Amino acid sequence: MLNDTRPRRQYRQVADQIMALVATQALAPGERLPSERDLAELLSVSRPSLREALIALEVEGHVEIRMGSGIYVGTNPAPEGPSIGMDAEGPLEILQARAIIESAIAEEAARHVTHDLIARLDDNLHSMGQALNDRSRMVALDGQFHIAIAAGVGNSVLANFTQQIYEKRLSPFFMQFSTRFEGPRTWRLALSEHGAIRDAIADGDASAAREAMRHHLSESQRRFTESFLVERHQQA
Incomplete structure (x- = not known):
């Protein structure tokens, strides 16, 4: 079997950066993250990749996107790991x-x-x-x-x-x-x-x-x- 040498998908790399930011800033469940615009600038990533990353994390329960309010650390992450696969197509x-x-x-x-x-x-x-x-x-x-x-x-x-x-x-x-x-x-x-x-x-x-x-x-x-x-x- 050939080894899969494909790089980790961009949105998943960005998702890792977001979760690292949450850990570095010691944000607790329910606390608010920077806005989408500020996150893109802070992490030096494109808005499309950031958007995919945020929604992947939302599906997994790691963040909560509240329309008209902001992006928050999730209070109920999936207990058995990612529900969309570690490297699902974006x-x-x-x-x-x-x-x-x-x-x-x-x-x-x-x-x-x-x-x-x-x-x-x-x-x-x-x-x-x-x-x-x-x-x-x-x-x-x-x-x-x-x-x-x-x-x-x-x-x-x-x-x-x-x-x-x-x-x-x-x-x-x-x-x-x-x-x-x-x-x-x-x-x-x-x-x-x-x-x-x-x-x-x-x-x-x-x-x-x-x-x-x-x-x-x-x-x-x-x-x-x-x-x-x-x-x-x-x-x-």
């Missing part, structure tokens, strides 16, 4: 991988477009338009849209792979992460982007389909990285 890493892979899949789908595929995408878009305020339903429909495109290529390996990578979105880490930033506004944007993907595939325009998919998943990542966890509520 949400932003997953989205980046999807942008690369699913762009190529959308390109192929446009080359193999059928009336059945477009009908399935149209049904999906209609259902999404009716469910913008139902988060769990939107997550399911979002996955069905992407999986339908992969299935439309006619390659079961691609369809299964797309389903498997999408299911990573259902992990406690990713779900907690997305809960912080998703809502009717972001789902409305995603629906519009899905519509552009559908139109490019329906036109048989492989290049446009590839770019529409890349744009959609890159925008999804941007929406996560440019939002605030708590500052905007504190400043309001």
Whole structure:
């Protein structure tokens, strides 16, 4: 068996730094940490990596993020170690991988477009338009849209792979992460982007389909990285 020489994921390194800061400053459970902005400057890390680290620690119970208030040392850390795995893929890493892979899949789908595929995408878009305020339903429909495109290529390996990578979105880490930033506004944007993907595939325009998919998943990542966890509520 080959040794895994991959470096420890960035968000996990940042999480370690945060917990080291808690220990160094002897912060007790319930005490407040510096703001997201100040933590990023203090630790010399990017806001996206910090955001992933904080939410990973929140899932594990080491910190508590209170909207409109701040970030606090957790009072109930998971008793049996991390619940998301010591080196689970981060949400932003997953989205980046999807942008690369699913762009190529959308390109192929446009080359193999059928009336059945477009009908399935149209049904999906209609259902999404009716469910913008139902988060769990939107997550399911979002996955069905992407999986339908992969299935439309006619390659079961691609369809299964797309389903498997999408299911990573259902992990406690990713779900907690997305809960912080998703809502009717972001789902409305995603629906519009899905519509552009559908139109490019329906036109048989492989290049446009590839770019529409890349744009959609890159925008999804941007929406996560440019939002605030708590500052905007504190400043309001």
